[in-house]
Amino acid sequence: MADTEQPEVPSEPQSRHVTYCGVCTLPPEYCEYGGTVKKCQDWLQKAYPAMYEQIWSPEALEAATASLSVEAQKRAAKDAQKKAAQAEKAEQKQADKMANSVITIKRVERNKRKFVTAVSGLEAFGLDLKKVAKEFGKKFATGSSVTKVPSGGEEIVVQGDVSDEIEEFLLEKYKDIPEDNIELVDDKKKKASS
Amino acid sequence: MVASIQTAPKSKLKSSVQRSLRQSLLTTYPLLHRYIDEILPKKGSLEAMKLPDRCTLYVLDGEPLFFQQDTTTLLPHLKLVHRFPAAFPSIRIDRGAIRFVLSGATLMAPGLTSTGGRLPSGILTVRTEDGAGEGLDEEDRWTRELEKGEPVIVRAEGKTEACAVGFLVMGTKDVKDKGKGPVIEDAHYLGDGLWKLATD
Structure with missing residues (x-):
């Protein structure tokens, strides 16, 4: 391809580069x-x-x-x-x-040997639930959605028993979540405590 | 602008829309002629982001360029203003007014008429097609008198970067004559929701 078009003005970049503060984003x-x-x-x-x-x-x-x-x-x-x-x-x-806030990763029995994993409390760490749900879905290759819980508020429900993996994933990806603040709960349908 | 805006999904614009957008930009901001190819390369794929209150933000490669409330005139995003400060007509406010503007207050005339403020000198009265002769003079004043409803950049005394963008609700001549009352309402300013919005 021959470059026949001659630009009228020399097309050197004319934009200025402005540095922005890394803390408050203002100049x-x-x-x-x-x-x-x-x-x-x-x-x-x-x-x-x-x-x-x-x-x-x-x-x-x-x-x-x-x-x-x-x-x-x-x-x-x-x-x-x-x-x-x-x-x-x-x-x-x-x-x-x-x-003070705790992330609860709950394993809920859905059907004898089938489980879903419900994660709640993520919003306290300034995370966007919808985005995190998408991440989970991608990472574990399962369905993952944000659902409302009866007590108000929202949680992420991931299909399959991935509680341990989620804990690991959260700790690795979001460094500002302390490990002690993640709680694993096993929730059986018949109210029997584990 | 509202204090915080949630990121919304972006959608690609048709090239025809892109073309008309470019045209309307050039009519509103004649001084952009020199830079338009850099701001909106012909090949670039412009994206639009729908924000609350029927506001649309145009983004190119993750860089916010312009936004639009309803279907009014396009206003440049401040990041773009910082890149091409000479392409938009501007006024300057005094130091005392900065903190009010940056907390979202309506810009009032005294902030412009005081010694630190700069209103256009008014040497040029007619608006030309290609913006000939417009610019900042040695005193930091824009050479053309600005009309009511025109988009304008607000710079600040002692600062190099602009701090707000908005529409004049009073022509600059009136501001000089009256010396009081609101001049720009609902501006886009540094640190507002639009500024903090993540666009990539």
Whole structure:
């Protein structure tokens, strides 16, 4: 194929590449409004020291705040503080929730020697049930779906007895789930405890 | 924009739709002529993502490009604005207003009329087909006066990147004359649901 078409303008890439903060996803210069300032600073210092210098050096900060009136500065500072505190609190809460919540993997007898595996409690770890269900289905090559439980809330039901494999899979794939928080339960139909 | 949006499935667009989209982009943003082949390569397969509130986001190779509320004019996604800052008309807000805009407040006129803000200088009054002569002057002002309802990029004092995109509810001339009232409502700003939306 001969390249007959001559582009009118030299087609060099003209787009700029913008770096975004790895913590709050904003451009680093806007990190101060993101609510996770401290973390953003640490991240930037590690990842892009040059940019960190440019944005967070004392001179730059001074130049930036000089144009504001003292009162406005105070207000902004107070606001930022409040926001940071809020973000921290939310994070703490999230961490707490994660530490306390338990993932239950239940083996339910469906028909004498046939089982389904019901997984509940995943949503506490910020996982999208629908997506995880799909993952399970793919991994174990079985049917896997999200169903509502009578007590409200949702769980993932996977066909077949894959409780051990699910535990392994979860631990490997989602590193922020502690092993102690996964509970295996055997649920017989006749209410006989195992 | 709403605070958080769930990812929705993407669907490929027909090439005819893609073509008309490209056309409407060029009419709305004449300055895009220079970049359009890079933003929307002829071969690329554009995808649309349907979001709540009849909002559609156009994605190319996992990069968000434009979005559309109902069937109104297309607005560029901020990530695109950051890539091609010179392609869209812009105004600048003062430092004090940034935190309000970034928490989703309506942009009000005083944030633009103060010393840190920049409104268009108004040297050019007529809008040309290819956007000739439009751009930022030495003072960081857009050279053309912007009308009510026009899409506009909001930059911020002391920052290089833009922080919001929206439609003017008041022409820039009126803003200068009145000096109060809302200027942009319901903008797409840094850190909102659309910004945080995962597109790949």
